[in-house]
Amino acid sequence: PPRGRCVVHIDLDAFYCAVEAERDPALRGVTLGVVQYDPREGARGAGVVDRPMEAVRRNVGAAGPTGSGSLIAVSYEARARGVKRGMRNADARLACPALELVQVPTRAGKSDMQVYRDAGARVVEVLRRHCPGAALEKASVDESYMDLTAAAQRLLREEGTEAALRRAAGTHVAGWEGSDAARKRSRSEGSGEESGSEEGQAAEGRARARVGGALPGRASVRGGAGPSGAAAAGALTEYVHRDGGNAPAAEELLLAAGCAVAARLRAAVRSELGYSCSAGVSQNKLLAKLGSGLHKPNQQTALFPSAVPALLRGLPVDRLRGLGGKLGERVKALGVATAGQLAERGAARLRREFGERTGGWLHALATGNDVDEVKDRSENLSLSNGKRFDHRSQLRSFEHVEGWLRSLLEEVARRAEAERDGKGRAPRTLTVSVSSEHETNATGATSRSCPFRFGAENLLADATRLVRGWAEGLPPGQADGPCGLGVKSLFVAASNFHALPPAPSQGRGLEKFLRPSAAGGRGPEAAAPTAQTAPTAPTAPTAPAAPAVVPAPDNRKGALDRFLSLSGPCGAEAQSGSGPGAAPQRAPHYAYEASEIDEAVLRELPEDIRREVLQAAGRADPEDSVRRKGSKRKAGREAARGRGERGGIANFFNKKG
Secondary structure (H helix, E strand, C coil): CCCCCCEEEEEECCHHHHHHHHHCHHHCCCCEEEECCCCCCCHHHCCCCCECCCCCCECCHHHCCCCCCEEEEECHHHHCCCCCCCCEHHHHHHHCCCCEEEECCEECCEECCHHHHHHHHHHHHHHHHHCCCCCEEEEECCEEEEECHHHHHHHHHHHCHHHHHHHCCCCEECCCCCHHHHHHHHHHCCCCCCCCCHHHHHHHHHHHCCCCCCCCCHHHHHCCCCCCCCCCCCHHHHHHCCCCCCCCCHHHHHHHHHHHHHHHHHHHHHHHHCCCEEEEEECCHHHHHHHHCCCCCCCEEECCHHHHHHHHHCCEHHHCCCCCCHHHHHHHHCCCCEHHHHHHCCHHHHHHHHCHHHHHHHHHHHCCCCCCCCCCECCCCEEEEEEECCHHHCECCHHHHHHHHHHHHHHHHHHHHHHHHHHCEEEEEEEEEEEECCCCCCCCEEEEEEECCCCHHHHHHHHHHHHHHHHHCCCCCCCCCCCCCCEEEEEEEEEEEEECCCCCCCCCHHHHHECCCCCCCCHHHCCCCCCCCCCCCCCCCCCCCCCCCCCCCCCCCCHHHHHEEEEEECCHHHCCCCCHHHCCCEEEEECCCHHHECHHHHCCCCHHHHHHHHHHCCCCCCCCHHHHCCCHHHHHHHHHHHCCCCCHHHHHHHHHC
C-alpha cells in the first residue's frame, strides 16, 4: 500500500437498531430487530399501511406476532441468540422468543428512511467537528472514511509517541498474537529451548513478531460474525515496541497515532449521540474497511502492512471493492475465488486477460494497494426514491404509473428543496428508470433523463413525459395487451448536484438604488416614508446615508431577495438552460414604492434599468417620451418580458455576480 497515509473507516454498529433504541429507551440493551414493511398488510392484502416515524411501530404490522416482514437490522444482543439479518419475522421469533421487533416507518405506500438519514447526518457533523480539516467521505448512511494523516502527524508532533499509544489503548492489532500467546505457541511447537537461552530468546522473538498467521475475527470480514472480545489494553503498544530497542517504522507510528484519533472520534459519537461504532485504521480505504469488520461492536482494529497478506489470502474475491458485480463474475469464471488466488495470477497475466488498465487495477486491489483517495464528500451524490412491484401489483396503466410517480417525486422534491435551502446546492438532472415485462435489454430496465425543475408538479410533468416517451418506444400493441405497461419497478433520482452562488450581501444590489426610509430600513420591511421625508444626497454604494439598526436578514437572503420576488415559469425553451439547478427561469417582479426611489441615483442608472425600475414602481420615465416612438429595443424587451425572459435589472445583477 502507499506509504505515509492514515485512513479510518468508521462503521456504526447495528445502526437502524441503535436509532430506534435512541428514540425509545425501553429498547436499549434488549434483543432487537428492525423489519421491512409488509406490502400486503392493507385491506384484503391490497397495500401498505402508513406508519410514520412518530407512530407506534413496535411489535405491530410486519413486526407483529403474525407479521411477515424480513429483518434488515439485528442488534448484537439478538445476534448472540441466533437471530440473523434477512430472517423472516416468524423464524427470528423462533430463534429468540423474547425478540422485540420494530417496523421501519412507512409513508405513501413505501418505507420512509428519513429518520435514519437524519441520524447519519448528525454522526457526520460530529466527526467533522471533532476532526476539522480532515477529508471525510460518506460511504453510506452508517459508514464513513476519513483521512487522518494530518491529525495523526499533529498528535505525534505535539504529544509524542507514548501519549498517542496511551490514547489508543484497547486497539486490536490484526494478526498480532501478543507476547503471552506467542510464547505459548512457541513452546507448543517444540522448540526444546529454555526461554532464557540465546536460542530460546530468538525463537520467542520470532513468535512475537509473527503477524501473518490466523487472524482473530476474520470471519466477520467474510460474512458477518457475532461480537468479538475486547483487545488487551497494551496490544498496540506491545506491537509498536516489539523489536525492543529498535525505533518503530514511521508508517507504523502514523497508524498508531491514527488509532488514537479514531478512538477520540468514536468516543465523541457515543457521548453526543449515544451510538457505538467500530473502526478500522490502515493505509488506504480498502484495508481500513476490512479492518473495521474484524472486531465488533464498539471496537477498533489497526491493520498494519505486515498483516495484509494473511488477511487477503482467504478473502472472498467479491468482498474487494468493485468486484461485487459483473467484473467479479468474470474473475470468478476463471476459477478465482479469493483475493490471494487473484494476486497469484500476477499483474502481467491479469493485464492480458482484462486489459492494461483493469488488469493492473485488479492486481493492485488483490495485494491491498488501493490508491483511491478519501474524497471530501459528506453529501449524497443523488436523491433517489423507488418502488418494486411483484406480478400481482405491477403497474399496467398510465394512471397507476402517474400515481406512483407523484408519490415518489413528492419526497424527492421535498429533499431537494431542503438541500437547496439548507445547504446551498441543487441538482441539475432528473432521471426516471422503468423496469417492465416488455424490456429486452440486458439490464431489463430503461432510464431517461431531463433537466431538473424544482416543484413536485414540475417534476411530475417531466417524469410523466419521460415515461410516455419510453412507452411509445415499445413494440406496437404491447402496452395495450393484457399485461398493459407491466411496470415491475419505478425509480426516480435527482443528481448532478452543484453549489448555488451565494446570495447578495447586505447593502448591495438593488438596495443601493433605493432611498433609506425614515426608520433606517429599506424595502417592504421598513417603515413607510412620511410626507416630511426629504430627498437625500447620493450615497456611496458601500455605506448607507444614515446609520441605523436594521434587523438581521435571513441568512439565505440578501438585499436583492427582499425586493425581488420570482414567480411564473418561463417557456419550455428556458427550462433546460443553465443556472442554478437548471431550474426554469422566472419573470421578475419588484416590490417597492415609487417614493423609495432616490432620484439622484436614478439619473445615474443605465437607460434600460432606469426604465424597468420606474415601470415596476408604476411611474413613467420622463426622459423616455422622446425615445418611445419606434423604439425597436423597447419592443424587443417587452416581447422578451412577455416570454418570461430576464429583464434589464436581472441581467445587470447577473453580470455583476
